[in-house]
Amino acid sequence: MYISSTRRNSPAPAVSVASASPAGLADPAEIVEAAPARADAASVPVPVPVPVRARVAVAPNVLALGSVSLVTDISSEMITAVLPMYVIFTLGLSPLQFGELNGLYFGITALVRLAGGHAADRWQRRKLVAGSGYALSAVCKLGLLAAGSSVSALGAVIAADRTGKGLRTGPRDALISLSSTPETLGRSFGVHRALDTVGAFLGPLAAFGLLLANPNHYDTVFVASFCIASFAVVMLALLVRDRTEAVDQANPVSLGAALRLLLLPRFRRVCIAALLLGVVALSDSFVYLLLQQRLDISAEYFPLLPLGTTASYLLLAVPFGHLADRVGRIRVFVGGYVALLSAYLMLFGPVGGVVLLLPTLALHGLFYAATDGVLMAAVGPMLPVQLRASGIALIQTGQSVALLASSVLFGAAWGRWGLHAALALAVASLAAAILAALWILPLAKESNT
Amino acid sequence: MNTRTRVLILTVTGLMAATAIVGYTVNTRDAAAGASPTGRIDLATADTIVFRDTAPGPDFGHIASVPSAHPDAAPTVSSTLCDRFYAANGTAICLQRGGALPATYATVLDHSLHQVRQVKTAGFPNRARVSASGRMVSWTMFVQGDSYLSDDFSTRTAILDTKTGRLIDNVESIPLTLDGKPYQAADVNYWGITFAADDNTFYATVRTAGRTYLVQGDYRAWTARTLQENVECPSLSPDGTRIVFKKRVNASANRPWRLYVLDLRTMAETPLADEHSIDDQAAWLNNSTVMYGRPRQSGGDWDIWAVPADGGGAPRILIHDASSPTPLGTDTGP
Numbered sequence: 001m002y003i004s005s006t007r008r009n010s011p012a013p014a015v016s017v018a019s020a021s022p023a024g025l026a027d028p029a030e031i032v033e034a035a036p037a038r039a040d041a042a043s044v045p046v047p048v049p050v051p052v053r054a055r056v057a058v059a060p061n062v063l064a065l066g067s068v069s070l071v072t073d074i075s076s077e078m079i080t081a082v083l084p085m086y087v088i089f090t091l092g093l094s095p096l097q098f099g100e101l102n103g104l105y106f107g108i109t110a111l112v113r114l115a116g117g118h119a120a121d122r123w124q125r126r127k128l129v130a131g132s133g134y135a136l137s138a139v140c141k142l143g144l145l146a147a148g149s150s151v152s153a154l155g156a157v158i159a160a161d162r163t164g165k166g167l168r169t170g171p172r173d174a175l176i177s178l179s180s181t182p183e184t185l186g187r188s189f190g191v192h193r194a195l196d197t198v199g200a201f202l203g204p205l206a207a208f209g210l211l212l213a214n215p216n217h218y219d220t221v222f223v224a225s226f227c228i229a230s231f232a233v234v235m236l237a238l239l240v241r242d243r244t245e246a247v248d249q250a251n252p253v254s255l256g257a258a259l260r261l262l263l264l265p266r267f268r269r270v271c272i273a274a275l276l277l278g279v280v281a282l283s284d285s286f287v288y289l290l291l292q293q294r295l296d297i298s299a300e301y302f303p304l305l306p307l308g309t310t311a312s313y314l315l316l317a318v319p320f321g322h323l324a325d326r327v328g329r330i331r332v333f334v335g336g337y338v339a340l341l342s343a344y345l346m347l348f349g350p351v352g353g354v355v356l357l358l359p360t361l362a363l364h365g366l367f368y369a370a371t372d373g374v375l376m377a378a379v380g381p382m383l384p385v386q387l388r389a390s391g392i393a394l395i396q397t398g399q400s401v402a403l404l405a406s407s408v409l410f411g412a413a414w415g416r417w418g419l420h421a422a423l424a425l426a427v428a429s430l431a432a433a434i435l436a437a438l439w440i441l442p443l444a445k446e447s448n449t
Numbered sequence: 450m451n452t453r454t455r456v457l458i459l460t461v462t463g464l465m466a467a468t469a470i471v472g473y474t475v476n477t478r479d480a481a482a483g484a485s486p487t488g489r490i491d492l493a494t495a496d497t498i499v500f501r502d503t504a505p506g507p508d509f510g511h512i513a514s515v516p517s518a519h520p521d522a523a524p525t526v527s528s529t530l531c532d533r534f535y536a537a538n539g540t541a542i543c544l545q546r547g548g549a550l551p552a553t554y555a556t557v558l559d560h561s562l563h564q565v566r567q568v569k570t571a572g573f574p575n576r577a578r579v580s581a582s583g584r585m586v587s588w589t590m591f592v593q594g595d596s597y598l599s600d601d602f603s604t605r606t607a608i609l610d611t612k613t614g615r616l617i618d619n620v621e622s623i624p625l626t627l628d629g630k631p632y633q634a635a636d637v638n639y640w641g642i643t644f645a646a647d648d649n650t651f652y653a654t655v656r657t658a659g660r661t662y663l664v665q666g667d668y669r670a671w672t673a674r675t676l677q678e679n680v681e682c683p684s685l686s687p688d689g690t691r692i693v694f695k696k697r698v699n700a701s702a703n704r705p706w707r708l709y710v711l712d713l714r715t716m717a718e719t720p721l722a723d724e725h726s727i728d729d730q731a732a733w734l735n736n737s738t739v740m741y742g743r744p745r746q747s748g749g750d751w752d753i754w755a756v757p758a759d760g761g762g763a764p765r766i767l768i769h770d771a772s773s774p775t776p777l778g779t780d781t782g783p
Contacts, residue, residue, distance in 0.1 A: 088591075234459065302571065
């Protein structure tokens with residue numbers, strides 16, 4: 001449903017949310033309820049308009065943040081690519097222990113993510129908090145060497161690395177959101193995610209290149225990763241400009257205020273829908289597993305499947321960000337899940353071979369292009385400027401909790417009813433969740449003020 | 450700070466980072482070169498234990514051997530690199546990851562560790578075994594990401610008949626009878642094969658729907674049936690009467706397994722004296738002793754230990770910094 005462009009500059013988002021709900025499902029009570037909530041977070045300011053240079057270029061600050069992410073991702077994906085081999089062969093841990101290392105401290109990292117968003121808002125030091133996250137992850141690369149083969153030390157280093165990532169993501173996305181013109185938020189996030197993905201592509205190549213030069217010397221990978229990550233911290237310090245608002249002494253950013261963001265009707269709806277979709281969307285390995293089973297791909301080429309998704313994501317991130325700006329970010333976000341559902345359905349369909357492989361991976365990448373950055377672009381304008389990092393951290397934490405829940409639930413369903421029943425259940429739940437999201441979400445095209 | 454200063458600082462840090470990476474890489478490379486071990490190992494040498502040397506330094510990952518009578522003697526370290534190794538009667542199997550893209554090779558070696566045949570495969574080398582005659586070779590790889598849950602794993606187990614050259618890349622296709630009924634499921638995983646003296650009967654672990662079972666397989670008839678629940682990584686004794694295996698004794702990942710011996714005639718299980726969690730396919734040093742890799746403390750740094758197979762006695766350390774224990778020309782008497 002298209003909302004006429006007259007709403008585009010509507011200054012009253014809360015009302016437009018309610019009236020824009022499909023099929024008139026928003027009852028009047030909700031609108032009434034919404035009003036005090038808005039008043040409560042009364043500091044909701046209209047974002048300071050950045051000089052409009054729409055459709056011209058992406059803000060230099062966004063490009064700078066994108067470059068920092070690119071370099072950081074090279075560094076972190078180098079580690080991701082070799083860590084299982086290092087842990088299992090050089091350290092001699094069992095895959096079971098490795099799996100445990102991965103799941104450790106999940107709760108702590110979720111809390112740190114929230115704390116990072118809150119700290120960035122409270123002191124209006126987004127760059128500093130993001131920078132500490134980048135620096136912490138950089139140091140952890142050397143920590144991997146220092147930890148040796150102690151499982152507990154290794155677990156702590158991996159958790160610290162994740163903490164760094166959790167710490168930086170919210171403030172960084174808030175900076176992107178605050179640095180770009182409201183009209184081009186989708187494109188800005190698209191550009192950032194595309195740059196980020198380039199790094200994810202290059203990281204494993206760099207790592208395997210180093211291992212080719214120095215077989216079995218994982219320490220060279222760790223040291224190189226540390227150097228690259230440190231360079232990214234310097235880049236951040238020199239190239240990225242912080243966006244600070246004067247700290248409002250009379251109305252300080254409190255934890256309560258951050259949590260009360262959930263009372264903002266539009267934001268709350270988006271959070272609920274994102275959580276719901278997150279719980280029923282299965283993690284990536286699911287798609288790869290099914291593809292492999294359907295096509296009988298040799299295990300040797302199995303690690304290449306994610307590259308297909310990454311390539312598609314890389315190519316589509318900017319166009320879909322742009323599309324989101326034009327037709328509505330929330331709509332594109334839901335569309336992403338429809339693409340994911342289509343990918344699942346293709347896996348059940350009659351066609352096989354390359355006809356199955358390429359479109360499925362393309363749809364899977366499209367799913368990321370239409371949801372990851374687009375969601376951040378969508379929620380940015382719903383959040384007051386001085387609470388933006390908190391709000392973004394809140395929804396990202398919700399997403400990571402949802403992902404964990406999805407893995408646990410699917411694993412339980414698989415164990416109980418077998419793979420095929422679990423899959424059918426997953427597909428049906430995703431379809432149902434998309435329908436529910438259409439009902440919950442404020443689908444109106446965003447007003448850009 | 451003006452733009453020029455920024456660019457200057459960025460360039461300088463960038464160059465510093467690049468120099469550090471190149472310097473470290475070259476330095477490590479030079480240190481590693483030249484020190485490679487060159488010892489000669491002959492699998493025809495009786496009463497030796499061959500293993501994977503994991504002592505830090507140039508010997509790390511190389512195949513080495515010590516006399517069974519003096520396992521604490523200085524090992525003979527060969528130039529052969531393996532992640533997992535086993536040998537019997539002049540045939541060895543070496544699993545090794547290599548190459549730029551992570552590929553894994555299963556290599557059959559002759560008595561002097563020269564390559565006879567190489568199979569390209571994928572995943573993390575996990576188990577390797579050669580039948581007593583040297584004819585039947587089998588191995589298991591962990592394949593990550595093959596399975597849905599990230600902390601779960603799936604396995605691929607292969608059998609190679611060195612006499613006919615027939616390779617079964619993945620034994621999952623074998624018709625399985627579970628608890629007496631024909632069974633089919635997508636999540637069936639096999640690992641840890643051990644062949645009997647007839648080079649036809651084999652034992653392995655199968656896991657499906659969250660349970661593991663000991664299966665007995667018939668290679669020529671190509672069928673398998675479950676014998677007992679909760680048996681992993683079986684290893685048949687030289688006299689063919691017992692199986693040493695790891696039993697899941699703890700549902701959590703904290704110390705999950707203990708070594709047990711199963712008497713195939715009575716199907717009675719006996720826990721062995723080592724109470725540490727053992728994650729290995731043990732090997733029989735002789736008919737009364739088994740040996741296995743055991744991680745020091747919480748993980749990493751493996752040593753080879755031995756324990757009596759009757760549940761009595763106490764575990765003792767055989768070889769420091771070692772894994773993949775392989776007995777050669779062992780005493781097969783009582």
